Each structure stands twice: as structure tokens, then as C-alpha cells.
Amino acid sequence: MKILFVSTEVHPFIKTGGLADVAYALPKALRAAGVDVRVILPKYGDISENFTSKMNHIASYGVKVGWRNQYCGLEYLNYEDVPVYFIDNEYYFKRPGCYGFYDDGERFAYFCRSVMESVCYMDDFYPDIIHCNDWHTGMIPLYLKDVYFEKPEFAGTKSVFTIHNLQYQGKFSPAIIEDLLGLNPGYYTEDKIKYNDCVSFMKAGIVYADKVTTVSETYAKEIQTQYFGEGLDGLLTANSHKLVGILNGIDYDTHSPKLDKNLAMNFTSRSIGRKAVNKADLQKAVGLPVNPDVPVVGMITRLVRQKGIDLVTCVMEEILKLDLQFVILGTGDTDYQDFFEYYAYSYPGKIAACMKFDNSLASKIYAGSDLFLMPSLFEPCGLSQIISMSYGTLPLVRETGGLKDTVIPYNEYTGEGNGFSFANYNAHEMLNVLQYALVQFENKEVWTKLVKSAMNTRYGRERQAKAYMAVYNELIG
Ligand code: ADP
Secondary structure, eight states: OEEEEEOSOBTTTBOSSHHHHHHHHHHHHHHHTTOEEEEEEEOOTTSOHHHHTTOEEEEEEEEEETTEEEEEEEEEEEETTEEEEEEEOHHHHOSSSSSOOTTHHHHHHHHHHHHHHHGGGSTTOOOSEEEEESGGGTHHHHIIIIISTTSGGGTTOEEEEEESOTTOOOEEOTTHHHHTSOOOGGGOSTTTTEETTEEEHHHHHHHHOSEEEESOHHHHHHTTSTTTSTTOHHHHHHTGGGEEEOOOOBOTTTTOTTTOTTSSSOOOTTOGGGHHHHHHHHHHHHTOOOOSSSOEEEEEEEESGGGTHHHHHHTHHHHHHSSOEEEEEEEEOHHHHHHHHHHHHHSTTTEEEEOSOOHHHHHHHHHHOSEEEEOOSOOSSOSHHHHHHHTTOEEEEESSHHHHHHOOBOOTTTOOOSBEEEOSSOHHHHHHHHHHHHHHHHOHHHHHHHHHHHHTOOOBHHHHHHHHHHHHHHHHO
């Protein structure tokens, strides 16, 4: 089975969120299961020289972007036994960051074409499946079906399109159809790629892929409703026959309190007493008073509306009146950044606001906190709550998408659970559950049991890989 896995971020090369984690963990697990999977991504300017210096140049060729013929270099690196290809074009990708540029439509139209062209230069690799991820790759299923279908490299090739977040859709002016995508204007219809008087890459992926997956069973159902459907619920319902929810998994070697080199002291579920050392280390690192008895509530998040930040800002004063310490690591909307920095300045010793992207500090927060707050408005899967559980930090989440599928709320009558949850998008409901969790924190017996239960909860990449292999097999026939 030969799979070309296309993603615009892959850990450890480049990361803005959970997609990078999945694009690392899933191919690794597929490979371990005997699948010839290869990964391809843009060669961004932000990829560290540690990696770029080790890449091999495979080929240079021209790629059509409408009437233009753009340079493309194909670079190669074997990383932890997974073959990884990089699309090199400095005009498009040698910039700080991955997304958010005025010409993203052109950049990712180019990327989709480059991926299709690259297959001719991968020796003896004719993919059975091209597995695409999120809008940036959405034109690939269309190109495969309507443009490249006659090429011998793609005889019998099928496509899978995974929605990691339906909110980001890649919508651009219809002018790009001919000018950048090199397609005829006939594609600009409601049954093809027209959406909201724009061209939508996300819609192209959904319409043209042979199978559409998303990252949890609950989110697969949610996106077929108006509230979560981002305007595409009708399209998704119409395509429900080819839509399936497969819960993401994490790599338990990467997110391991036993192996993580960023921790002051490693630990396992049999030595959770050592978490206290990490708590003290975290408190010191972020400038909070070192105190083992006060519960630490952590957040690691993109600072965007999706993550439920509005609930936190709404009751920040009340939260800070509780006997706790609050630490937040995140980047995103400047309004939110300013908000948390203001509170960190006003309440020193109560709240630490680290407005940056920092993998090492993230590890310290996962390991050193007692509770992990993730009150998302919507959450396709969410990896952070799974990671926090593996570090014995109990997630407090809103019951939506993957959060609902992974966190079992504590039931004081049966003793079951691996975290806490609330149902409605309501700040005081969140606050109530937070207060309830703090009461449980005082009962060391209950808390220890919950921490162990969280650490023993497993949502691994092996299970996810198995589910994807079933999808691939179904398509290959
Ligand atoms: P999303 O992909 O929507 O951002 P996920 O929970 O699926 O959310 O994944 C987020 C990933 O990004 C996790 O691995 C989390 O630890 C990491 N992350 C988010 N913000 C930061 C940050 N500021 N610094 C370090 N890691 C971060």
C-alpha cells in the first residue's frame, strides 16, 4: 500500500497546531504497520537549518500556476524512518510563518500542483492514495480526478481528504480559477468549487475526494448541522456517505512524562509524586510563588475565539479570586494577548501570561499543572487535552467535538473519570465546574485516582493508523 500524505505542517519541521502533530504521528504509525507512506510539505523559511542542511535535492522542474511556469525543487529527508519530501520555492515559502499572507491562494494553488508533479520524481512510487489535509491541499483531489487522471503515475490513485478544522476554508476570488488554478470557468458552479461567491479550496476537497474524514466522531456529526457546519453543513450532509470521523491519536513517545527532556524530573503513573518537582519548576519558570498546595491551572492554546477564550476573559476576575494559580501559554489575537498581559501585570503571583510559541515551556505546563483548561466553542479533535492527560494533568473541557469523545467527566458516585467537563457555552457554568474541580483537588485520594486514570487513558496513533488503513483498503478495493 503506497500513501502520499500531504500536509502544510509537520512536526518537528514546522508547527502551528495539532495538524503538525498528526502529520508526524500518523505516518510514523502507518510505516510501523508496514505501509509505504511518504510525507510532503512546503519547505518554509522557518524550517531549521538542522534539517535543511541534511536534505537531498531530488529534482528541479517547472510547475504551472495558471499561465505562469514556476520553479519547483523537490528535496528529500528521511526522518525517523519516514521519507519526507519538501517543495522548494523561495518566492512562495521563504517567509516567516506558514499562513496568513495576501497571496495564500496563489501559494497553495502552486503547492497543490507541485505535489501532483512531484510524484513523477519519486522513484518507483505511484501512490494508491493521496491523503490530503485541510483546505491548503483541497485542490489535489480535483486535480487528481480531472487533470492528472490520464498520467500513468496516477492510474487507480484515490484521494482521502481530512478536515482538521472546517472554519478555515481557503476562499478566494473566482478570478483564480483560470489565472492561478489553470482550470476552466465551468468549475465555478455550486456543485463544484463555488461557495459564497468565492472559490473554496475546502469545498473542492470535500466534493472531489473519494473519502472525507474528520478528526472525531462527534465533530463528524456536528459539522452536518448548521451551528458547526460553517455554511458547508448541507454539502457535508449530502456527502455523508463518504464522511467518517476518526479520532486523532498522539505519539506517546513524544508526549511522555517518562522521556520528555524538558522536564525537571521525569515520572510515570507509578511515580506521580514527582509531579510536585515539575510543579515547583513551572512556578519558578513563569515567576509564580513556589507552593505545592495551591492548584495550578494551565492553558496552552492558540488565542482565537474557537478555543473558548471569551469564557475565560468573561470570568477572569472571579477565577483569580479562587485559591489557584493560572498560567497561560499562547499566541494569536492581539486583543486576547493584551488582556492576559494586563492581568498578569495587575495580579502578579496569581497569573502568568506567556505570549509566545514555546515547545519546552508547553511541556513544563503539561507536567507541572494540576488542571488543564480547554473550554472550546468548538473542537474538531483537540490534542492538548490528550497530551495533558498523559502528563497527569486533568483536563477541564467543554463537551464538544473531540473533547466530548476523549474526556470522561469525574463521577463522584462511581469514581469514574479522567477529567471534568461542562455542556453549555457559558462562562459561569465553566466557573462552577472549575470550583467543583478545586474541591476535588483538596481530597488527595480522589485526586490521585483521577490523575492515574488520566495517565492510563490512551488515545494512541496506532489505533488511528488502523482506522485509516481500513479506509485506504476500502478505497483500493
Ligand atoms: P489546534 O490544532 O486547534 O491548535 P490542538 O489541541 O489539536 O489544537 O493542538 C495544539 C497543539 O499545539 C498542541 O500540541 C499544543 O501543545 C501546541 N501549542 C499550541 N499553542 C502553543 C504554544 N503557544 N506553544 C507551544 N505549543 C503550543
